[in-house]
Amino acid sequence: MAELTWNEALAVNQPEMDETHREFVDLLTRLESALDRPPAEVAPCLEELLSHTEQHFGQEERWMAAVGFAPQNCHSYQHAQILEVLREVHKRCVEQGDLENVRLLVPGLAQWFPGHALAMDAALAMTMAERGFDPATGEVQRPIEAEAVPITGCGGSSCS
Ligand SMILES: [Fe+2]
Ligand SMILES: [Fe+2]
Numbered sequence: 064m065a066e067l068t069w070n071e072a073l074a075v076n077q078p079e080m081d082e083t084h085r086e087f088v089d090l091l092t093r094l095e096s097a098l099d100r101p102p103a104e105v106a107p108c109l110e111e112l113l114s115h116t117e118q119h120f121g122q123e124e125r126w127m128a129a130v131g132f133a134p135q136n137c138h139s140y141q142h143a144q145i146l147e148v149l150r151e152v153h154k155r156c157v158e159q160g161d162l163e164n165v166r167l168l169v170p171g172l173a174q175w176f177p178g179h180a181l182a183m184d185a186a187l188a189m190t191m192a193e194r195g196f197d198p199a200t201g202e203v204q205r206p207i208e209a210e211a212v213p214i215t216g217c218g219g220s221s222c223s
Pocket of ligand 2: 179
């Protein structure tokens with residue numbers, strides 16, 4: 064049984080974001096099913112997840128900037144922490160053949176993802192909708208006022 068499977072309860076109702084999240088869940092499942100193989104076969108799955116996650120987070124951060132989030136905000140900070148862990152686990156897998164940390168990473172990400180998607184990503188999706196932001200063109204129908212304070216929170220329950 065996979066640690067995490069896609070289901071509609073994970074949807075944030077922003078089509079591009081949901082598609083990216085579905086791909087993330089698929090790549091995590093693929094990594095999980097490779098865990099009984101040697102490190103040389105696990106590493107490419109991990110690499111694919113890492114590069115997809117770099118693009119996934121990069122996309123959300125470009126959207127955050129477009130709709131008025133400050134460069135330093137807690138959503139981006141959490142992305143940076145996750146990427147740091149993924150890069151380190153990937154490095155150890157490639158350089159030392161370490162699979163122990165990959166075995167810890169898979170359930171860790173499976174546990175982390177729903178909370179992140181339904182708090183921080185959902186809040187971003189809501190802000191995008193409020194501003195009338197079109198990810199395809201980058202157009203913002205209702206831009207944030209020039210004198211408005213940039214958003215540093217994420218809308219998550221632990222954020223003010
Ligand atoms: Fe996301
Ligand atoms: Fe995110």
